Amino acid sequence: MPSKEVVANIADVEMRKLHEIVDLLFIPLNVGHDEQQAWFRRALEQYESLAPRDGIEGMLAAQMIGTHAAALECLRRAAHSRERFADREQNLKHAQKLMALYTQQVAALNKHRGKGQQKVTVEHVHIEAGAQAIVGNVDSGAGKHNKASPAVLEEQKSVPMPEFEPSKLRRT
Incomplete structure (x- = not known):
């Protein structure tokens, strides 16, 4: 059984990982505490669903969560009818770039895991x-x-x- 110190260190590492993921999210100021917690749980669920197996995969998974969240935020902003056309168009362009980046990140994760194309x-x-x-x-x-x-x-x-x-x- 691990010592209390080892368990505390593991808890610190896990808490730091959670903070890194949460810091990547854009959460509007008018969102209540319960809604914020739901956003945090969802981001952590997404991270865990990627099941990172090492440090590289962990860093890439965190980036993927941030990229996904940013792309969705750009799409959300573009969907608002009160935005000017130029702003909507800019948000759509940013979303497109972020979604392309996300696809590249998925490919990098698959390649790292040995699921890339073989010749x-x-x-x-x-x-x-x-x-x-x-x-x-x-x-x-x-x-x-x-x-x-x-x-x-x-x-x-x-x-x-x-x-x-x-x-x-x-x-x-």
């Missing part, structure tokens, strides 16, 4: 008689539809399928 290079190919394969760059096209016409598809040449040898693959 496989085949160095040696053995072709067996009767097999077919495509020669060239191949994109898995997950979620994409092939827009080539049947005539174009018919014209594509195929070559014998190479023998698959996992030991010959090099990951980069």
Whole structure:
């Protein structure tokens, strides 16, 4: 069982993390205490849902909470009809930039976690008689539809399928 000092240090670290997250939020002055607490709980819930596993992920998760909150605030301000057109347009531009940044942060988190794209290079190919394969760059096209016409598809040449040898693959 950890000592009281260790438990106190853990509590201090967790409280500092909570303050860092809360400080990123824009909370209007006219919001009551209960509403503020709800905003804080929601931000902490979002942070915990990202389940940071190390310091880098923790810092990135905190930034993502701040970016998300700022983007929503820009969108909220743009939605108010009492704003001038130029102000609404500016808020929409800021929201768009923040949402693009958020997408980059998600990609960075996925890359750090090893969920980014991987590239496989085949160095040696053995072709067996009767097999077919495509020669060239191949994109898995997950979620994409092939827009080539049947005539174009018919014209594509195929070559014998190479023998698959996992030991010959090099990951980069």
